[in-house]
Amino acid sequence: MHMPGLLLGLLIAAPNLTGSLLRIPFGAWVDKVGGKKPFIILLILSLLGMAGLTTILVLYYPQGITLKMYPVIFFFGLLSGSGIATFSVGVPQTSYWFPQKKQGMALGAYGGLGNTAPGLFGIILPFALVGLGLTGSYAAWFIFLLIGTVIYAIFAHDAYYFQLLKQGKTPEEAKKTAQELGQELFPSGQVKEALKISARNPRTWLLVILYFTSFGGFLALTGWFPTYWNQYFGINVTEAGLLMALGFSILASFIRVYGGHLSDKFGGESTAIVSYLIVLIGALILIVTSQFWFALLGEIIIGIGMGTANAAVFKLVPKYVSNAPGGASGWVGGLGAFGGFVVPPLLGIFTDLYGKKGYALGFWVYVVLAVIAILVSFLLKTWSKENLAGTRRH
Template identity: 50%
Template sequence: MSQQLKKKHKLIGTPFLGLWTSTLGLFAGLTTIVLYGVAGAEFKESLGLSGAMLGILLSSPHLSKAILRIPFGAWVDEVGGKKPFLILLGCSILGLTGITTLLYLYYPNEFDSSLFPLLLFFGVLGGAGGATFTVGAPQTSYWFPKNRQGYALGVYAGFGNIGPGVLNYVIPVLIGVIGLAAAYLSWLLFLVFATLIYAYFAMDSYYFQLKKKGETDERAKCIGNDLEQDVFPSGSTRESLKKSASNYRTWILVFLYSISFGGGFTALAAWFPTYWTLFHDMDIVSAGLVAAIFTIYGSVIRVPGGKFTDKYGGEIVAAMSFGIMAIGALVLVMSSAFYSSFIGMLIIGTGMGIANAAVFGLVPKYVPDAVGGASGWIGGVGGAGTLIIIPLLGFFVDTYGQIGYARGFIVFVILSTLCSLISIALRVNNKKLNYQGK
């Protein structure tokens, strides 16, 4: 029946293809959150930066990521995800081109602090790819019914988020083999290639295809329901942002996301290469490998995290995972040895990965009429947490010296505990509302 309906309306694509093209776009775009983190120690030494200034450079890609996630995530509700994806990836290509050009022209002999403003500019431009997260999340949601949202978003975010981890390892290896400038050129070529693949194969869900063919909103939703899709946009960017902003639960999810991913996972993905290099005295390749393990593991674990969310409920899973985060952060605070720090890193990565899946699994449940807008607020405002946390980690280093690399994790102990309590309160409140509704 569904195949006949697709053929009748000349619809193309499948949820599977929609999921994996979104995942590819996220994989490529999200690599830009470690635009400088992959070689943070090298930039710190060459430019003569303090811990706080290094934090600002490392967080520069996160500025555009945070700002652009709001409008671009909501824009999906109006035009679908493909166009926003391509614009963001195009900006990242321009930013990475700028950085690569500066490296070829000035590194190493003339690569000094005078280039810091330009590096910040290209970092901000290149970081636009990080905003693809809130584009791909609603784009993926609109391909799947509500009872498969945890699975779909878990796969999307789980495999898409390993991009920074892969780059955290690959780029340091390439730096050792072909040099810093050539390594960044290789990264640029990969980003261009991935963008071309996405442009060719990606497509928006049936609802958007039907709208482009002239179907009314009501008719497009009706046909979409017949094709087992029951999550639809509110219709316009402004309306989607307005609806989601007026829902207080959106802002609760914003805060939870800012700690689990926006100011948590992405901050540590950029910070860990420097942490392992300068605190544990590891070479850049080994530090990149260990940081990559964190990013890839914390990303892939989102897949079972999504399944847990579907089975047990996002609030319960979130409360438990934030508790795990707090334990991992506490281990990192108290540890200066490699093995105990490594274990702490894996524990906090476990909590962050599962929490990420739980938070976004709650979006269609709490804001079903404006998934795109909610994703924009959550990813944008929540993503701004990185702009605070990375410089804050650098501040601990400036204040306490070498041991500050460990003490800085107290920030995550406090915030993770608070998020766990908020998740429990969400669960209690939701049960109360359901009871009153009955």
């Protein structure tokens, strides 16, 4: 399409834009209707986007796609990113199914296994492009997404409370029966109210900061690491994608599952402090080294820290905003994931200023973010201790 760098950057970021901001209203909507309906709507929007992009490729690729088609392609790119927003829907949907003491493991498994997708497709995509071509790869992903949507629509269920409401029970009757069946978390009520309740809680915004660093940072590096390996070390694109997937994305996603267990055992605040300290160490290694193996070690370390921190943050969401976890999930998941849209241009500024060396120096962004996250985690831990001491006095 021969587009300027700015337009290219915006086009690449388009799915992350909708995928982050749509998390806020759709995450809150769960508190009113349960997770299944919002989840399906987001998947359908993403299907429409993928269908549009695939159709454009079938009809016009390669010679017919020009810069004049940019607005249409950008629009379908925005739609395609809607599926990313399902994360903030799935978090409260999962939370409502599990008791408080099992939240960390359940949410760690949900988020960790779900987040393996960028890494897995980072491995698959180079081979798909060779075997199927660009159009065939888009068509294959559209079919895969369609199958996943159908499976979810058939087998997914909302927690007891929402099932009982759909059966005609009053909220009071539904809550009483759901409690008897073992459900512990319940919504506060209306969508706007859930967002307002969670927005008034200052801890919600502290959790946003933490998730901006860990998950927003994760999204940013999933896209940035292939460029880093290719431009800074001269590694070919296919191998650079594999290094990102195996050394960072998949690792961070699987670590997130175990991070949920650690959060249950040691507490979300303590786990977060250690996790962001690990992110800090990984970033410092990436800044100072120009040796491949040390850089790979830095990538692995920062991935371990981010994966564990992601689990710790969502262990804390139902703890600190127990009366509106869906609303809080929307703010935290949406604005936190917005880091995936904000951070890459910051990393790019370092390459503009310092050339090739900027690919290493850009990780100062993560040093600053990690330090802020550590301080915020300490603040939350202090609040937690004060609340516990107050409860004991009373």
